[in-house]
Amino acid sequence: MTFSADEDFARQLGAEDPLRHFREKFHLPLGADGGPLIYFAGNSLGLMPKAARTVVERELDVWAKRAVDAHHAADTPWYSYHETLREPTARLVGAQPNEVICMNSLTVNLHLMMATFYRPTKSRFKVLMEEPAFPSDTYAIKSQIVHHGFDPKDALVLAGPRKGELTIRQEDIESALEKYGQQIAIVMIGGINFFTGQLFDIERITSLSQKRGCVVGFDLAHAIGNVPLALHHWNVDFAAWCSYKYLNAGPGAVAGAFVHERHATNQKLPRFAGWFGNDPNTRFRLHLEPEFIPVPSADGWQISNPPIFSMAPLRASLAIFDEAGGMEPLRAKSIKLTGYLQFLLESNHGDKRFTVITPGEMDARGCQLSILVHEHPKELFRKLQAAGVKCDFREPNVVRVAPTPLYNTFREVWRFAKIVAEHH
Ligand SMILES: *Cc1c(COP(=O)(O)O)cnc(C)c1O
Numbered sequence: 001m002t003f004s005a006d007e008d009f010a011r012q013l014g015a016e017d018p019l020r021h022f023r024e025k026f027h028l029p030l031g032a033d034g035g036p037l038i039y040f041a042g043n044s045l046g047l048m049p050k051a052a053r054t055v056v057e058r059e060l061d062v063w064a065k066r067a068v069d070a071h072h073a074a075d076t077p078w079y080s081y082h083e084t085l086r087e088p089t090a091r092l093v094g095a096q097p098n099e100v101i102c103m104n105s106l107t108v109n110l111h112l113m114m115a116t117f118y119r120p121t122k123s124r125f126k127v128l129m130e131e132p133a134f135p136s137d138t139y140a141i142k143s144q145i146v147h148h149g150f151d152p153k154d155a156l157v158l159a160g161p162r163k164g165e166l167t168i169r170q171e172d173i174e175s176a177l178e179k180y181g182q183q184i185a186i187v188m189i190g191g192i193n194f195f196t197g198q199l200f201d202i203e204r205i206t207s208l209s210q211k212r213g214c215v216v217g218f219d220l221a222h223a224i225g226n227v228p229l230a231l232h233h234w235n236v237d238f239a240a241w242c243s244y245k246y247l248n249a250g251p252g253a254v255a256g257a258f259v260h261e262r263h264a265t266n267q268k269l270p271r272f273a274g275w276f277g278n279d280p281n282t283r284f285r286l287h288l289e290p291e292f293i294p295v296p297s298a299d300g301w302q303i304s305n306p307p308i309f310s311m312a313p314l315r316a317s318l319a320i321f322d323e324a325g326g327m328e329p330l331r332a333k334s335i336k337l338t339g340y341l342q343f344l345l346e347s348n349h350g351d352k353r354f355t356v357i358t359p360g361e362m363d364a365r366g367c368q369l370s371i372l373v374h375e376h377p378k379e380l381f382r383k384l385q386a387a388g389v390k391c392d393f394r395e396p397n398v399v400r401v402a403p404t405p406l407y408n409t410f411r412e413v414w415r416f417a418k419i420v421a422e423h424h
Pocket of ligand 1: 105106107108134136137190194219221222242
């Protein structure tokens with residue numbers, strides 16, 4: 001794809017964009033001038049789908065009118081509300097419907113997955129992670145290690161960037177696997193790194209880890225709704241994600257988990273149990289059935305009854321993904337949008353005031369670019385804010401921007417690059 005830096009070209013890309021009308025399905029926050037902000041923070045909190053209000057209000061209404069009867073007698077009974085999310089979620093992560101469950105929040109799901117899949121022994125107790133991982137993941141994993149009576153100093157193996165580099169080489173993950181593989185119980189990596197935007201080769205990491213006898217799981221917080229995934233086909237053991245970033249399901253929205261069919265159907269796997277993970281045929285026999293019989297699917301990891309009001313917006317948001325035709329057309333636009341952004345930044349900055357630390361290759365990134373600003377980074381960030389750009393600043397000098405294909409435009413990318421170009 002060849003790009004051009006003039007503004008007409010941005011307009012032309014916009015006019016040719018088959019997904020351009022999806023922007024109208026979202027509420028765009030307004031800036032001081034009354035116009036919509038350039039919202040490049042979808043990697044942090046996605047925009048609100050207009051339909052979210054309707055679906056939440058519908059459930060409030062049902063609560064008011066039917067109360068306890070709504071568990072079974074509503075149009076979408078609360079009792080099985082989570083089932084409405086199953087198929088659209090499975091499509092997004094490339095799973096079979098029996099391999100996914102929407103529940104809890106992300107870090108909680110990581111713990112639930114670790115409860116099943118991190119079963120350390122004296123000889124195999126290590127955990128391989130990427131560095132830097134999102135802090136919540138590091139806290140979760142370290143506490144799991146301690147919970148099992150091991151010391152993170154011995155048990156945690158980190159694959160990080162080499163000195164002077166900012167992203168992680170695939171070969172360095174592989175050499176960590178080679179060196180410690182026999183002692184690694186579990187490999188837990190973020191599918192896309194939150195800081196650099198680097199997308200890892202999930203399929204290859206999975207097969208190499210499993211060859212060494214390790215269980216392998218991914219945190220897909222920055223990958224779901226951003227890049228196509230094929231978790232079943234890649235044979236990933238488990239995964240977890242949140243729904244408020246690229247999935248646009250609202251603050252603290254119900255998260256999700258994937259358990260590969262070969263584990264999901266194994267009722268003998270240890271886990272933390274609760275009534276909603278139990279076989280629905282005996283669930284309501286309550287005190288009559290003290291034995292837990294897990295559902296032979298990812299539902300067997302569900303613990304509590306579904307939180308309807310934080311699930312409803314997710315329904316609205318997943319419907320938008322389906323309407324857009326799924327991840328393939330979204331990814332096609334995303335590659336263009338982010339490629340265009342990179343082109344503009346690089347054509348502007350032959351003077352090396354900036355370094356895009358996100359990998360340049362399409363198959364090693366999603367929509368996010370992390371821009372390391374060498375001169376006056378905070379001033380640039382303030383300028384961006386004043387000009388109506390919503391993006392994110394990581395101390396000491398990295399600006400993260402995530403143009404998303406559902407609601408961002410090529411003109412916004414052009415305008416953003418112009419502000420950056422004028423920075424001194
Ligand atoms: C956003 C994010 C989280 C947030 O965790 P919550 O449990 O949803 O608060 C955790 N891990 C990663 C990698 C993230 O990107």
